Amino acid sequence: MEMIEVTANSVDAAISKGLAELNATPGDVMIEVLEEPNTGLFGFGAREARVRIVLIGRRKSEAVEEEAEPETDEPEEQERLPLAEVGEEDLDEDAIVGRQVLVELLERMQIEAQVKVHRTDDDEDDAPHWMLNLTGARINRLIGRRGETLSCLQHIVRLICSRRLERRANVIIDVAGYKTGRSNRLRGLAQRLAKQAVQQGRTITLEPMHANERRIIHLTLRDRQDVTTRSVGEGRARKVTIVPK
Numbered sequence: 001m002e003m004i005e006v007t008a009n010s011v012d013a014a015i016s017k018g019l020a021e022l023n024a025t026p027g028d029v030m031i032e033v034l035e036e037p038n039t040g041l042f043g044f045g046a047r048e049a050r051v052r053i054v055l056i057g058r059r060k061s062e063a064v065e066e067e068a069e070p071e072t073d074e075p076e077e078q079e080r081l082p083l084a085e086v087g088e089e090d091l092d093e094d095a096i097v098g099r100q101v102l103v104e105l106l107e108r109m110q111i112e113a114q115v116k117v118h119r120t121d122d123d124e125d126d127a128p129h130w131m132l133n134l135t136g137a138r139i140n141r142l143i144g145r146r147g148e149t150l151s152c153l154q155h156i157v158r159l160i161c162s163r164r165l166e167r168r169a170n171v172i173i174d175v176a177g178y179k180t181g182r183s184n185r186l187r188g189l190a191q192r193l194a195k196q197a198v199q200q201g202r203t204i205t206l207e208p209m210h211a212n213e214r215r216i217i218h219l220t221l222r223d224r225q226d227v228t229t230r231s232v233g234e235g236r237a238r239k240v241t242i243v244p245k
Helices: 011-022 060-064 093-108 147-167 179-198 211-221
Strands: 002-008 029-035 049-055 113-119 130-135 170-174 227-232 239-244
Touching: 002 011, 011 029, 011 049, 011 147, 093 113, 093 130, 093 147, 093 170, 147 170, 147 179, 170 179, 179 211, 179 227, 179 239, 211 227, 211 239
Parallel strands: 130 170
Antiparallel strands: 002 049, 029 049, 113 130, 227 239
8 A cells, every 4th residue: 555645725635636646536545634724823823734645546557557467376356347237127116216316416416417227246235235326527526535425425315215215225326436446446455455464464454444445344354264354443533454363
């Protein structure tokens, strides 16, 4: 992992500066706000925003030119193919209501986007979910810092859907494949760090993550016999540790 700390007059400016320095996209990094900006009093005590950015994916240039990986005894996590879009005849009540609610919210926010419906094909959740993926121009603003805006949008959609369905709604909201790509990168990161923990014989601690991202790490490594994972810390500082057995 590559990690940098960046300062600027605002959090967004610091993030943009860091992404440019790493030549990465928001989906390739984990971002932690270390200090909020403060204008001070009459210019005294002013300080800039400071963020820590950890590269967990590949740089843009590395994504364009793939280098051959040496063969190893341990297979790396395979990159998953994009989920196939589901036809109208195969949609159930959750998918139809979820899409309807999402479209209504987008119209109220005056955001133009297309909603494509996919079916999740992994075991990250107890029951299969519908993935509602938004595509269109200028929709990256729906992702937000560390995906926080996207998480809030999904929470609102689920609340409205659950009220209309009178039960829990199994829908996930994504923007331009952000969650799918980030999940794949987190799985690969988990496998690499597990291997590193075993080779070095020490516990490795990841940066603070949202609960759903911590769960990806736990699920990716749960069948390995050489490491265990634990969540430590409280609130937004909660993080995953990978412990060699």
